[in-house]
Amino acid sequence: MSRPVGAQRLQGLDKNSQVLLLTSLYASTALKRPIQLELYNSCCLSLQGHPALVTVLARFFGKLLGQDIDPLTNVMVTVGAYEALFCCFQALVDGGDEVIIIEPFFDCYEPMVKMAGGTPVFIPLRPVSGPQKPGKLMSSGDWQLDPAELASKFTRRTKAIVLNSPNNPLGKVFSKKEMELIADLCVKHDVLCFSDEVYEWLVYDGKKHIRIASLLGMWDRTVTIGSAGKTFSATGWKVGWTLGPDHLVKHLRTVHQNCVYHCPTAAQVRGIASSFLYRKESALSLAATQIHSRCQSHFQPAQTESGMDSCCACMAAAKLVGYMDHFFLLHTR
Numbered sequence: 001m002s003r004p005v006g007a008q009r010l011q012g013l014d015k016n017s018q019v020l021l022l023t024s025l026y027a028s029t030a031l032k033r034p035i036q037l038e039l040y041n042s043c044c045l046s047l048q049g050h051p052a053l054v055t056v057l058a059r060f061f062g063k064l065l066g067q068d069i070d071p072l073t074n075v076m077v078t079v080g081a082y083e084a085l086f087c088c089f090q091a092l093v094d095g096g097d098e099v100i101i102i103e104p105f106f107d108c109y110e111p112m113v114k115m116a117g118g119t120p121v122f123i124p125l126r127p128v129s130g131p132q133k134p135g136k137l138m139s140s141g142d143w144q145l146d147p148a149e150l151a152s153k154f155t156r157r158t159k160a161i162v163l164n165s166p167n168n169p170l171g172k173v174f175s176k177k178e179m180e181l182i183a184d185l186c187v188k189h190d191v192l193c194f195s196d197e198v199y200e201w202l203v204y205d206g207k208k209h210i211r212i213a214s215l216l217g218m219w220d221r222t223v224t225i226g227s228a229g230k231t232f233s234a235t236g237w238k239v240g241w242t243l244g245p246d247h248l249v250k251h252l253r254t255v256h257q258n259c260v261y262h263c264p265t266a267a268q269v270r271g272i273a274s275s276f277l278y279r280k281e282s283a284l285s286l287a288a289t290q291i292h293s294r295c296q297s298h299f300q301p302a303q304t305e306s307g308m309d310s311c312c313a314c315m316a317a318a319k320l321v322g323y324m325d326h327f328f329l330l331h332t333r
């Protein structure tokens with residue numbers, strides 16, 4: 001990025017001596033022993049996330065993004081992806097900034113932009129022209145961005161674009177070509193991308209989830225948002241994360257530090273870090289495809305119950321007892 005990115009209202013709020021002290025303490029001790037999950041289990045110390053979890057996330061997503069991800073500066077664990085989104089808008093959007101939102105969109109994007117003083121600028125996905133083949137249903141892939149219309153939305157006031165692939169509510173998985181179109185415009189206009197990838201493992205029918213941060217010139221300007229709730233089918237745990245370059249994530253840390261400070265340790269460690277490390281596979285050796293198929297099985301209707309059983313087994317490995325209600329929601333007792 002060649003322009004200042006942090007929201008002006010955060011200026012002077014970024015230094016916190018307690019945080020600096022604890023960060024250096026963690027760097028020198030805890031990160032060297034990330035697998036000792038019991039350690040620090042009930043402590044409330046690390047605002048960017050528990051060492052066990054940030055270490056796993058850095059290694060796991062570092063491979064997928066083709067980046068050397070530093071657990072302390074490139075990762076921040078949040079109270080669900082919801083808080084991750086809130087931090088992005090509060091930290092990086094100023095009054096007068098425009099934020100491009102692709103329609104249809106997850107409902108909180110618009111109010112969150114407005115709460116930060118920004119102006120949402122909408123661009124609809126439109127059905128591709130041409131006669132519909134008889135007997136063939138339209139798919140979410142038939143709804144696409146018009147390249148010229150998208151380009152017209154980028155102005156000198158544009159600060160960011162929100163990308164949500166796979167998309168809620170359409171289920172559309174943006175193709176590499178569509179991602180490249182967005183990426184090229186972001187680079188050309190020096191614009192940030194908030195990439196909400198909470199449904200990253202729910203990709204079917206030969207489609208591939210493309211991480212926009214892995215495209216040329218995009219790591220530096222993208223905050224990637226994930227959700228353990230969606231990944232492990234346990235939304236009540238409210239664990240999410242952001243991944244990105246320090247020059248962006250440091251501003252998110254300022255917001256996070258001054259609102260919730262950190263995500264509950266028990267959820268981070270017992271629930272989620274353990275899930276990544278389930279069956280004693282380290283996140284390094286756990287192939288993305290294995291996680292992928294495990295997560296998909298949690299969601300496929302015909303296998304919902306067995307998927308939940310496997311989720312309960314994850315929790316049992318973390319010494320928690322899980323049970324499922326009639327809406328297939330997972331609880332602990």
Ligand SMILES: Cc1ncc(COP(=O)(O)O)c(C=O)c1O
Pocket residue numbers: 079080081082083106164167168196198226227228229230235238239240
């Ligand atoms: C597109 C999208 N982003 C973010 C979230 C929030 O995720 P979390 O439950 O981790 O806060 C949701 C939840 O439904 C969602 O659909």
